[in-house]
Amino acid sequence: MANIMAINAGSSSLKFQLLRMPEEKIITKGVVERIGLDGSIITIELNEEKVEKTPDIPNHAEAVKILLDALTDYNVIQSLDEIDGIGHRVVHGGEKFSDSILIDDNVIEAIEEVSELAPLHNPANLTGIRAFKEILPNVPAVAVFDTAFHQSMPKEKYLYSIPYEYYEQYGIRKYGFHGTSHKYVGQRAAELMEQPQTDLKIVSCHIGNGVSVTAIDGGESVDTSMGFTPLAGVTMGTRSGNIDPALIPFMMEKTNQSAEEIISMLNKKSGLVGLSNVSSDVRDVEGKANEGSEKAQTALDIYATRIHKYIGTYAASMNGLDAIVFTAGVGENSLTIREKVCQGLEFMGVQFDKNANQTRGEEAFINKDGSPVKVLVVPTNEEVMLARDTVRLGQ
Numbered sequence: 001m002a003n004i005m006a007i008n009a010g011s012s013s014l015k016f017q018l019l020r021m022p023e024e025k026i027i028t029k030g031v032v033e034r035i036g037l038d039g040s041i042i043t044i045e046l047n048e049e050k051v052e053k054t055p056d057i058p059n060h061a062e063a064v065k066i067l068l069d070a071l072t073d074y075n076v077i078q079s080l081d082e083i084d085g086i087g088h089r090v091v092h093g094g095e096k097f098s099d100s101i102l103i104d105d106n107v108i109e110a111i112e113e114v115s116e117l118a119p120l121h122n123p124a125n126l127t128g129i130r131a132f133k134e135i136l137p138n139v140p141a142v143a144v145f146d147t148a149f150h151q152s153m154p155k156e157k158y159l160y161s162i163p164y165e166y167y168e169q170y171g172i173r174k175y176g177f178h179g180t181s182h183k184y185v186g187q188r189a190a191e192l193m194e195q196p197q198t199d200l201k202i203v204s205c206h207i208g209n210g211v212s213v214t215a216i217d218g219g220e221s222v223d224t225s226m227g228f229t230p231l232a233g234v235t236m237g238t239r240s241g242n243i244d245p246a247l248i249p250f251m252m253e254k255t256n257q258s259a260e261e262i263i264s265m266l267n268k269k270s271g272l273v274g275l276s277n278v279s280s281d282v283r284d285v286e287g288k289a290n291e292g293s294e295k296a297q298t299a300l301d302i303y304a305t306r307i308h309k310y311i312g313t314y315a316a317s318m319n320g321l322d323a324i325v326f327t328a329g330v331g332e333n334s335l336t337i338r339e340k341v342c343q344g345l346e347f348m349g350v351q352f353d354k355n356a357n358q359t360r361g362e363e364a365f366i367n368k369d370g371s372p373v374k375v376l377v378v379p380t381n382e383e384v385m386l387a388r389d390t391v392r393l394g395q
Contacts, residue, residue: 002084003027003077004390006383009088009128011120012036014063017383018076018083021391024384028076032063042066046074064131085394086132086141087386089180090125092118093145094171100148100389103129103141111143117171117228140394144386149179152220160228174232176224178206178328180385182214183221185327185378190219192363193323193374201318203311206380207337208328209237209280213307215314223317225310231267234306237280240270241306275299282330282337304340311341315348321373324350327380333360342375349373 002022008015017029030044040057043050051074057063071077088103094114101107108129115122132141150158158174159167166172182204189204190197197219204214211234214224225233225241235241243266251262273280276299278288288296315321324345326338335357342352349372357366359377367375 002391002395003082004387005083005086005132006386006390007086007088007128007132008382009060009124009131011124014060014067014128016067017387018071019383019387021387024387026383028071029383030067032057032067035060035063042070044070044074044076046076060127060131061134064128064135068135080136083136083139085387085390086136086139087383087390088125088129088132088141088143089146089382089386090129090143091121091146091177092175093143093147093151094175095151097143097145097148098151100142100144100393102393103133103143107143114171117175140390142386142390142393144180144389146177146179147175149183150174150176150214150221150224153222153224157223172228174224174227176212176214176221177226177230178210178212178214179221179224180382181206181327181380182212182216182224184381184385185325186214186216186219188363188378189323189325189374189376192365192376192378195322200322201315201320202323202325203314203321204325204327205307205311205331205341206328207307207326207331207334210239211236211241211307211328211330213310213314215318217318223314231263234310235275235303236271237282238268238271238273240266240274272299272303275302282334286334286336300336300340304337307337307341308344311345312348321348323374323376325376325378327378332377332379335360338366338375338377345373350375 004019004021006017012035014032018027020027028045032042034040035057036059042053055066068080090111092114094117096110096114111122111126185204186202187197189202190200202216204216206212210230212224212226215222231239233241248262252259272285276285276296278285278296285296285299289300311324330337338357342350351368351371352375353366353368361379364377365374366377
């Protein structure tokens with residue numbers, strides 16, 4: 001048995017889970033928030049109760065120290081020697097990493113080299129890596145990359161139709177994101193279907209505030225909707241998804257805004273919130289639509305239609321389809337969005353069951369009995385994937 005820490009470090013936060021492997025049992029979990037800011041807080045779940053502390057947390061190194069002290073203070077573990085491995089989420093691995101990897105100085109340097117591809121995330125991830133390395137230098141640590149699962153995409157799927165030297169010189173290509181989530185739900189769907197994943201063609205729909213759709217053929221990602229950045233693909237909570245690139249200079253001219261301001265608008269003020277003028281939260285938009293808001297209803301229709309279109313595209317690309325999987329906050333909980341996405345897919349063998357769809361946050365088949373294409377809800381578990389890879393590589 002092994003106790004594995006699964007770590008997701010942000011610029012001012014640090015989410016964590018301590019899991020016992022191979023049972024994949026959560027021993028405790030929590031989050032350190034407002035690192036380096038006033039009002040720092042650490043929240044830890046102990047026996048289904050939340051305990052909060054509000055110490056001064058000036059940096060990630062101090063956050064890690066306070067977190068580890070709390071684990072022993074509350075007798076979650078008796079000593080730090082009981083931590084056998086640490087799995088760190090890293091957003092971007094570029095083309096350097098097609099799998100998780102045991103962290104050493106060379107790996108840290110390589111993550112730094114691709115940080116320009118994720119300037120808001122990779123430096124924060126590295127801060128968490130260094131903070132744990134300082135306090136637990138002899139504990140194996142593994143980097144698990146959001147982009148790694150998508151490195152199996154063929155060139156015709158990841159290259160953009162621009163001069164080839166832009167790819168060669170600057171690494172401009174589709175990378176895709178949410179890979180750890182797509183990998184987990186693809187594997188779990190195959191287990192629930194009681195079939196080898198190598199025999200299955202799956203479209204995985206990770207629908208949260210960020211949304212991505214991935215074609216998984218034989219257990220490998222062969223295409224995905226997000227691109228060079230997470231802005232590309234389908235309509236999301238605050239992101240536009242795909243637009244005509246010529247719109248950017250057009251909007252700059254019309255609004256007298258800079259390119260940076262336009263990109264910020266496309267990332268933070270578009271998608272559901274921009275279309276509905278209500279919220280980026282599907283529940284709020286659904287509520288307004290039910291009250292008769294035409295904008296809210298149109299926003300939901302666009303949101304679902306874009307996902308629906310990708311499912312059809314990927315089914316054609318894979319020359320078949322065995323399963324559609326819904327995951328993440330909206331995918332796991334919104335009955336309305338799942339139904340809207342699946343409407344009209346009967347021609348390809350999707351027999352959606354409205355009664356079976358009356359489920360939230362639990363694993364379920366939501367297709368009719370005998371449906372050629374299965375439709376599943378599978379709650380994602382990226383922390384388990386971090387722990388699995390840490391055990392695989394760190395033992």
